Amino acid sequence: MIEGFVALYIFMLAAFTGYEVISKVPVILHTPLMSGSNFVHGIVLVGTMVALGHASTPLEQLIGFVAVILGAGNAVGGYVVTERMLEMFKSSKGGK
Amino acid sequence: MSFIINAAYFIAAVLFIVGLKQMASPVNARRGIIWAGVGMVIATLVTFVHPEVSGLVNYLLIVLGIGIGGALAWWTGKKVPMTDMPQMIALYNGMGGGAAAGIGLIALLQADKHEMSFIIQFIAVLGVLIGSVAFSGSLIAYAKLQGIMKKTLRFGGQQWLNLAVFAITVISGLILAFSGAEVSGNVLLVFFVLALVFGVLMTLPIGGADMPVVISLYNALTGLAVGFKGLVLDNPALMIAGIVVGAAGTLLTQLMAKAMNRPISNVLFSHFGSAGGAEAAEVTGTMKSIEASDAGVMMAFADKVIIVPGYGMAVAQAQHKIWELTQLLQERGVTVKFAIHPVAGRMPGHMNVLLAEAGVPYDIIYDLDEINSEFKTADVAVVIGANDVVNPVARTDPNSPIYGMPILNADQAKNVIVIKRGQGAGFSGVENHLFFADNTRMLYGDGQKVAAELISSIKEIG
Numbered sequence: 001m002i003e004g005f006v007a008l009y010i011f012m013l014a015a016f017t018g019y020e021v022i023s024k025v026p027v028i029l030h031t032p033l034m035s036g037s038n039f040v041h042g043i044v045l046v047g048t049m050v051a052l053g054h055a056s057t058p059l060e061q062l063i064g065f066v067a068v069i070l071g072a073g074n075a076v077g078g079y080v081v082t083e084r085m086l087e088m089f090k091s092s093k094g095g096k
Numbered sequence: 097m098s099f100i101i102n103a104a105y106f107i108a109a110v111l112f113i114v115g116l117k118q119m120a121s122p123v124n125a126r127r128g129i130i131w132a133g134v135g136m137v138i139a140t141l142v143t144f145v146h147p148e149v150s151g152l153v154n155y156l157l158i159v160l161g162i163g164i165g166g167a168l169a170w171w172t173g174k175k176v177p178m179t180d181m182p183q184m185i186a187l188y189n190g191m192g193g194g195a196a197a198g199i200g201l202i203a204l205l206q207a208d209k210h211e212m213s214f215i216i217q218f219i220a221v222l223g224v225l226i227g228s229v230a231f232s233g234s235l236i237a238y239a240k241l242q243g244i245m246k247k248t249l250r251f252g253g254q255q256w257l258n259l260a261v262f263a264i265t266v267i268s269g270l271i272l273a274f275s276g277a278e279v280s281g282n283v284l285l286v287f288f289v290l291a292l293v294f295g296v297l298m299t300l301p302i303g304g305a306d307m308p309v310v311i312s313l314y315n316a317l318t319g320l321a322v323g324f325k326g327l328v329l330d331n332p333a334l335m336i337a338g339i340v341v342g343a344a345g346t347l348l349t350q351l352m353a354k355a356m357n358r359p360i361s362n363v364l365f366s367h368f369g370s371a372g373g374a375e376a377a378e379v380t381g382t383m384k385s386i387e388a389s390d391a392g393v394m395m396a397f398a399d400k401v402i403i404v405p406g407y408g409m410a411v412a413q414a415q416h417k418i419w420e421l422t423q424l425l426q427e428r429g430v431t432v433k434f435a436i437h438p439v440a441g442r443m444p445g446h447m448n449v450l451l452a453e454a455g456v457p458y459d460i461i462y463d464l465d466e467i468n469s470e471f472k473t474a475d476v477a478v479v480i481g482a483n484d485v486v487n488p489v490a491r492t493d494p495n496s497p498i499y500g501m502p503i504l505n506a507d508q509a510k511n512v513i514v515i516k517r518g519q520g521a522g523f524s525g526v527e528n529h530l531f532f533a534d535n536t537r538m539l540y541g542d543g544q545k546v547a548a549e550l551i552s553s554i555k556e557i558g
Binding site: 004007010011014015016017018019021022023024025026028029030031032033034035036037038039040041042043044045046047048049050051052053054055056057059060061063064065066067068069070071072073074075076077078079080081082083084085086087088 | 105108112113115116117119120121122125126128129130132133136139140143144146148149150151153154155157158160161162163164165166168169170172173174176178181182184185187188189191192194195196197198199201202203205206209215311312315318319322323325326327329331332333334335336337338339340341342343344345346347348351352436438445446448449452453458461463
């Protein structure tokens with residue numbers, strides 16, 4: 001069980017990591033990066049699977065089912081659009 | 097078994113961070129998303145053997161849900177044109193927020209069976225609030241950018257209504273957080289619905305020009321909600337990925353707001369253009385138009401041309417023609433550079449994505465700081481579909497609502513050609529003094545058609 005200060009440490013370190021990773025990004029990558037980070041929080045899918053996995057009433061199952069659909073949409077959609085955007089970046093020297 | 101699961105989540109978290117890091121450079125960006133994608137697949141697969149997942153019906157629902165959600169998102173994501181990317185990101189982001197809210201709802205409904213400590217219960221409630229706001233707010237942002245919802249709804253006392261809704265949401269949330277194992281379903285319903293309503297109310301009065309900042313903010317909020325849900329579910333992968341995105345998204349939001357010279361609080365709580373405009377300085381001079389053939393000659397015999405694209409180029413789908421024009425000019429020995437304002441288009445980097453789609457190499461594309469000193473030495477600045485980001489009043493007129501916003505100094509080029517559909521003002525509703533300047537010529541017409549005319553006029557010169 002992750003509780004109390006351990007959780008706080010994880011939050012603190014993760015927050016600094018996120019800040020650091022983005023801080024030197026060129027403007028041209030802002031949209032792809034927003035899309036990429038949008039994809040990364042698609043990990044919520046894993047959470048929805050666990051939540052639905054231990055649902056016991058029909059109501060919980062319904063909410064969990066909708067949540068899984070939404071979470072899968074976030075992950076898959078986020079990946080597809082980010083990949084499509086990044087695919088197009090090339091330099092004048094590199095060609096296709 | 098739990099070792100394998102934890103190891104898999106750990107690897108996934110590492111892949112996410114390394115992937116995001118790689119996405120911060122154009123050379124590695126493609127690899128970055130693939131790494132992050134591998135992490136996602138690993139984390140998802142291993143969750144099927146998670147000890148808390150049980151029941152045949154639940155398994156079937158999981159597979160079915162992933163199938164439906166995944167297939168729909170795959171299909172829409174592949175199909176959406178590049179110009180509509182910002183609203184798709186908003187939509188997928190909203191789905192993530194909704195998913196996070198769903199996790200919180202289930203956790204709270206099960207409070208009688210799986211008891212939570214007060215802190216965890218509080219965080220579960222907070223996660224539902226943030227996730228719901230990000231969900232409904234993102235849907236409104238999507239509807240606005242997609243053009244489903246055209247009007248920006250503003251009415252008297254709106255901020256008071258928002259405040260009242262927010263207050264009741266917070267109170268019902270506190271009741272939930274303090275109710276321990278006896279969570280009332282009715283209070284939960286009220287709380288959830290009001291949180292959704294608040295997301296809608298908060299987004300409605302925000303104008304389209306500010307949408308990028310708002311989408312980025314909701315992206316950060318969803319990350320935060322996911323991180324909180326990680327704590328509720330005791331899942332480190334969710335915690336780390338969520339908080340990393342929350343922090344990264346917050347920074348990205350700040351960068352955008354700074355580029356627009358609009359503090360985030362202003363974007364959210366004030367109404368753009370509702371004050372100021374009236375006292376703005378009068379425009380002097382007249383708009384002078386030019387024919388495509390003359391503009392073509394002007395560009396063909398220039399040494400250096402700087403192209404300033406804006407949202408108008410995206411609407412007209414003119415980026416391919418513009419690249420053709422650029423190549424033609426390059427063959428004649430003209431130096432062509434693209435100048436991108438941080439908030440050109442509907443999202444920072446939106447123009448870069450469109451130009452990249454057309455095949456423009458990223459090393460002739462410059463951002464504001466790199467290119468602004470070069471306008472003085474440019475023979476022609478071509479402004480296509482951009483307006484507010486080249487409006488010199490941002491430098492000169494303290495009464496203007498856009499005063500202080502960093503702009504591209506296109507007005508300092510020897511000649512300025514503005515390709516524009518009509519004579520209207522820009523997104524902010526502010527009159528653009530650049531259009532009336534002595535060195536400016538207006539080239540009216542649809543961006544794509546005009547670019548085609550320019551190409552043929554330059555070809556005629558031979």
